[in-house]
Amino acid sequence: MVQEHSKEVIVLALFKSKKEKEEEARKAAEEEKRAEYSKVLKMMEIKVPPKGKPEFAPSKPAEYRQFLAEVKSKPFTLFERAAATAEKILPIKITGSSAAAIDEQLKAAYINATPTGVVSLAALVGIVFSVLIVIGLFLGIGPVFGIFAFGVAGGTAYYIYNYPATSARTVQMRMSADTILGILYMIVFMRSSPNLEGGLKFAAENLEGPLAWDLKKLIWDIEVGVYPTADIAISSYVERWKHINEEFAEALNMLRGVGSVGPERRDQLFNETISVILNGTRERAKRYASGLRMPMAMLHAMGVLLPVMGLVLFPIMLIFMSDVVKPVFLFFGYDILLPMSVYFFMSYVLSTKPPTFSQPDISKAKGAPALGRFKLGKSTVPIWPIAVAVSMPIVAFSWFGMSNPEAFESVVFSIMAIGGIATGLITYCMLDAAQKLKIRADIEKIESEFSVALFQLGNALSGGAPVETAIERAIANMKGLKIADMFQKVNENMRLGYTFEQALFDDKVGAIWNYPSKLIASIMRTILEASRKSLAAAADSMMTISQYLKGIHEVKEDIAEILGETTSSMRFLAMFLAPMVAGVTVTMAMVILKILSSIGAQLSQLVVSGEGMTPMQNLLFFGPGMLGGTLPITASGFQMIVGLYMFETAVLISVFLNRIEYGEDVIGERNTMAKILIVAIIVYVLAWYITYTMFGGTLESLLTPTV
CATH class of the missing domain: 1.20.920 (Histone Acetyltransferase; Chain A)
Known part of the structure; x- marks a missing residue:
């Protein structure tokens, strides 16, 4: 009996030892998994509600001291x-x-x-x-x-x-461009943890730029006690935003009450909040587009057409006012003062711009070169030396030809100088934008398709299918979409033994790194957290968030269409009308200068021959213009002034158009600038050459008087 009892004790001890070992192994595996997860979070710089701790965990004051150090540094x-x-x-x-x-x-x-x-x-x-x-x-x-x-x-x-x-x-305009995404991030967080402070922090950590700074500063103020309570801080923040972006302020106000309502009312409140900010943004864009007609008409007439057409009178003004009006004033007025005035006017119009949408950040994309650099093989090279190397030979060659006594030849060389300057800028802009635009276009495409992917995946999960099967079904329903490639990569990783989380975010094989969208990354993290509760919760999150993203995409398309209709006339002005008028103006000025030169030569013959001159002939020959000797300005010099103004106008309008449609977007600005400059230079040269070839010689022969 004792022997049997001892055997039982030994068996129990062995069993217990085995159980303890399994428990230890399980804990070690969880610890390793947690460490990997923390590592990925650190790399992505995104925080999600920790498991089992739904309430907002305040950030360490050191983080916000670092924030202040960045903002308030020397x-x-x-x-x-x-x-x-x-x-x-x-x-x-x-x-x-x-x-x-x-x-x-x-x-x-x-x-x-x-x-x-x-x-x-x-x-x-x-x-x-x-x-x-x-x-x-x-x-x-x-x-x-x-x-x-x-x-x-x-x-x-x-x-x-x-x-x-x-x-x-x-800064306020840049903040407003991110308000819709900011509200989306807050709602995505608060669906799993209905805490407004946590939602603010989640939005601050996933946004880029001034709105992220603003939210971090608000959280820092809460941390150090600038405001006695978080509710008072948020109330003060909402009050400040009422005068900047009423929709954002109203959306924040609606989210303040989320913690005090039940789950059903909470979901209703989230839907209403998204609707408020989307509808408000759409309406503001419509009003802004309607109000743009008058400023654009003024810019069209007063900033481009009338000044260029007025240049034709300048050679005649020089005859009678040469002591007061010098050619340098023409350069100073048209190539410095007028572009500055146009720039300030455009800045004023842009300062009233409503929020649209900011462009995706590509700084974390694999293989994306920095601004001003071009990827060549495995390394990146600066672009400006390439642009200078392309531009300088053309400018130098044209400089030596502008002294040609023949007006036509000298104007050709001066146009080459303008073309050389434009070629350098076009080269720089195209090389800087080409590679980055392709990366960004891929990100924009998968972001626009992400709502479809979420809906398909959520629909499959809601039917009770396991994650692997749900992903396979979703991929089958997303054939032809670029986002399917990302989920295909996730599926391949999971077949190799990775968890769903690792298949997405592993620092070596994670699918997300090939599609560096912070929007997708942050949403997938919140869905992962929901899946820790249950697959049903994850499916519900996917279906709901897909509807939010679909609404945002529709509003984005509406705003692009609204503003596109308004800016199309400005694009036509910059590409065709302004360079065409400038080219015709150069032809007319050449004809007038040729006529004045002919008059001066014939008056000189009268003086030499001793014949008498009329009072007008005396004024023309001996008056302020002094046409008996030289012209007040050469045809090539006049073309340089007009060409530079046309070039500057095209650059300014390119920036203006891109900022109206997309806000602060350096890559888009350079791409738009290159396209507009290419067309504008071609139209300018053709307009001048065709009009001079067709009418220049005829007008000179008809209008030149015989004395």
């Missing part, structure tokens, strides 16, 4: 360095409402400067410009040029003084 932009230097050289302290207003603008724009520094810099620049202009007047630059220079000095000083306000508006 001056690093040119404006910040200049303001800090000016404050030391010429400190002009201001107080009261003006100082408070500038300080608020600096904070809103995240500019590390003081109101004293801004005012000091504006005053210092104005003083330096004034001293230089006075010295120039003593050296004989002329009163008219002096007036222009004082105008530029005053405009520059005002621009510096107003720079914080302009930057604050730009």
Whole structure:
């Protein structure tokens, strides 16, 4: 009996030992899995609600000290360095409402400067410009040029003084472009954990740019006790946004009540919140597009057509006002002042732009070169030396030909100079945009298809199928879509023994790294968290989020269509109308200059022959224009001024159009600029050549009088 009992004890001990070993192995596996998961989270810099802890876990104050260190570090932009230097050289302290207003603008724009520094810099620049202009007047630059220079000095000083306000508006516009995504991220988080602070933090960590900074600053203020409670902080934040983006403020206000309602009402509230911000954004875009008609008509007429057509009168003005009006004034007015005026007008129009959608971030994409660099093989090379190497030979060759005495030949060489400058910029823009646009287009395509993929996968999971089977069914239903490739990669990884989480996010084989969309990554993480509760919860999340994404995509398409109709006329202006008018203007100016040259030559013969001249002939020959000797401006010089203005106009309109449609988007701007410049230069050259070939010689023979 004792022997049997001892045997039982030994068996139980062995069994217990085996069970303990299995438990230890299981714990070790979970620990390893948790470590891998943490590593992936760290790499992606995305945080999700931790399992078993639905409430918001406050970030460490050190994170926000680091945030402040990044935002409030020593001056690093040119404006910040200049303001800090000016404050030391010429400190002009201001107080009261003006100082408070500038300080608020600096904070809103995240500019590390003081109101004293801004005012000091504006005053210092104005003083330096004034001293230089006075010295120039003593050296004989002329009163008219002096007036222009004082105008530029005053405009520059005002621009510096107003720079914080302009930057604050730009930052607000960039923030507004991310508000829809911000609300989406918050709802995605709050579906699994109905906590507004956690939703704010999740949105801040997944967004890029100023709105992310703003949300991080709000959370930091909550952490350090700037606001007594989180609800008061969010209420204050909503109040501030009411004057900037009413839809965003209303959506945040609606989300404040999520924690105090039941699950059914909560889902209703989420749907209503998405509808509020999407419908509000669509309506604002419609109103903005309608209001753009008048500014665009003004830009069309006053900024491009009338100034270019007015250039035809300039050669005649020089005859009667050569002592006052010099060719350099034409260059200064048309190639410096007028483009500056157009730029400021465009900036004002853009400052009233409603939120649209920001473009996907490609900085984490595999093989994506940095801005200003081109991928060549396995390395990247700077683009500007290539652009200079393409441009400089053309410009240098044309420079030596512009001194040709024949008007036609000299104009051809001067057009080559404009073409050389444009070719350099086109080369730079095309090389910089081509590779990046392809990567971004792929990301945009899979993001637009992601809602379909989520719906298919959620539908399969809701039927009770395991994850592997659901993915296979979803892939079969997504044939022809690019997003299917990502899920195919996930399926292959899972067949090799990886979990669903590892198949997506493993740092070596994870499918997400081939499709670096932060939107997709963050949503898939929240779905993974939902799947820890149950597959039914994951399926429900997928189906709901797919509807949100579908609504966002529809609004994005609507806004693109609304703004596209409005901007099409400006695109036509930049590509065809402005260069065509400029080309015809050069032909007319060449004809007028040829006529004036012919008149001058014939008057010279009258003087030599001793014949009498009429009072008008005396004025033309001996008057201010002095046509008895040389023309006030050459045809090639006139073409250079017109060509440069046409070139600058095309560049400015390219930036303007892209920012209206897509907001701050450097890659898109360079792509648009290259396309518009190519067409504009071709149209300009053809318009000049065709009109001069058809009418130039005929008009010269008909209009040249015989004396």
